[in-house]
Amino acid sequence: MGGMGGMVGGLNFQSVANESAWYNTLGTDTAGLERWYGVATDTDYIYTCGRSNAVGPGGTTGVVAKYDKDGVIQWQRSIGISNNDHLAGIDVDSSGNIYTGGYQTANYYGTYIKYNSSGTLQFDKDYYPTGYACLGADTLVAKKDGGTAIYQCGYITSTQGGYLIKLTDAGGYTWARQIRAPGNANLEMNAICDDSSGNIYGTGHVRIGSDHHIFTVKYNSSGTLQWARELDAGTNASGQGIATDSSDNVYVASQNHQNGNGTIHKYNSSGTLQWQKEWINVSITGVRVNSRDEVFYTGQTSSGYRIFLTKLDTSGNVDWQALWYSTDGSSNETTDRNQLSLSGRSIYYAGGTTLGTDPALLLKLPTDGDKAGVMDSGNYVYGDWLYTLEGYTLNTMTYTDSAWTPGTEQSITMNFDNLGGTGATTTLTSTTTDI
16 A cells, blocks of 8 residues: 555645555454454564453453464464453564463463464463452563563552562563552552663552542562652543653553543653643553654544544654544444554554454554545545544643652562463454455
């Protein structure tokens, strides 16, 4: 697909050579329920994780798939247990090994799972702190500093706070940290990222008084807390995604569960707030920054639950923003945390849709916002789907940003067991349509 230059809808599109663009659905011919909750990329492939109600031994099972850059599925696997396991994050190392995790609902333990590049299960573990359960939310292979380290984050049940764990590629762990809100109130860590020095940043929500605020924390690679900040963006706001640029500035994607708005803000590596902005009626659930320091956010509209995609510069200025949604007015497109990855000049979005038989949805779209296709009433039409420019206003905000002191921040012991999965091959139907 060629580049489309000039001005469209008041937004500038650069004339550059784009890669292929397509959308893929993965599901069954009858009513099922497939969802992607994570996506990662390397030079040649795309990796997704999520869940399915249609495969495995019963209930919900975790599913992992590998695609090439043209949308051709290479393999698909289920965890193969009946513990209603949910995979919430995925990443890949330089050798093509895939790491994923989330939680299983038999006893609500976190999970840590590894496949090699051929889709062979290497290990599957669950873990928990003594006396409590924990639910994993994100998986990171930290390699910006030139090394390879694996991390997961999540939260501990019974309002015991969030956790960050540094794992080994053999299925064990190096250290784990627990962090709780002031007064040991509730805190949940939803997403993590790394910087060029191997530091790890996390975001989620922290209870301050009677409200839930967006928090951002920085740890070094040894697990020592460097700083903690909270942004008071409303009574029930939560950080959902986090990323860094080449200068180690930190970008946070957040949503307000009370009013459906989406807040984004930027810190420098020392935790000093650089800017903060907000969309009305758009929840922001993920952010990624590419090697050119182009910043991409994703989320969903409060009305119609349409997929929202946008590109900004590092100063928070909008380059373009668009919606992807089905032509069926009764269908919803779903989003969750960190369902965005970048590679080359392409954006990869992973989620799901209620269109048809509730399949998982994977999109590959150009980073310049180009939508070459058939125009119909201001929309670009691709079969059952529309991709359209939208003029949502991004407002500058003045929410209070403050340092905060955890009620508890300490080392914890995690207990590891074998999960007992099979890594079985699944046969969900994969359909890729070029744009």
